[in-house]
Amino acid sequence: MLVGDITGRFYVPAYQRGYRWGEVEVRQLLDDIWESRDKAYYLQPVVVKKFDKEWELVDGQQRLTTLFLIFSYMQREGLQNTGAGYSLRYETREGSAGYLEAPDPELSQQNIDYFHIFRAYNCIKEWFEKSGHRRQFVANEFYGALFQHVQVIWYEAPDDVDANALFRRLNVGRIPLTDAGYMDQGSATTAVPKIGHIEWGYDDRPCQADDSPFSDDRVTFRSERDRRIFGLYAYSTVGP
Secondary structure, eight states: OBGGGOOEEEEEOTTSOOOOOOHHHHHHHHHHHHHTTTSOEEEEEEEEEEETTEEEEEEOHHHHHHHHHHHHHHHHTTSSSOOOSEEEEESSOHHHHHHHHSOOGGGTTSSHHHHHHHHHHHHHHHHHHTTGGGHHHHHHHHHHHHHHTEEEEEEEOOTTSOHHHHHHHHHSSOOOOOSSOEEEOOSSSSOOOEETTEEOOTTTSOOOGGGSSOOOTTOOOSSHHHHHHHHHHHHHTTOO
């Protein structure tokens, strides 16, 4: 799914920590999207489960929050007319949703969530402003990439799956990756996903259905390519 096509309201449950990406991860995301802006580019999967009229965000909070802040910056600075097509709310941190919409430096020391959100927003601001008089051009190119090339693998867990248990399975025992974790499509016929600093061809480490926490046959992916890339990601979460 293209990042620009993500819509709806995401609910971040209490079993997750708050937003914690630092400047290194935020800059890596910005740099990698910019450098890959003219070709298909995959971020690590977003794992969700239906929660009434919302999506329970099981995995992907850090990425979706950072992307939301990028959209927000471009809109607030008048570089683009619209922000993200989605919103986020938090079960135990109700004020964070409002702060995410309008990061205020005077409130940034009020709690740890505000601190990290504001630091990420300020990092995004500095990244765009370093382009000087070309800032508008960079914003246009970046915004276009989010709607044309940058994608997430969208995984919707079945209704009877325990989201908390799935979250634990995703986050316990996975191999070390950089927090941002990106996948570069490469060519259409010889794609090699990049996950952190590790590169695997599809035949290097085959993933069978029962190898991963995502072995439910009821799951539908947007394309066979998404299924293959996600299978490689899922295998990495459970180790050898």
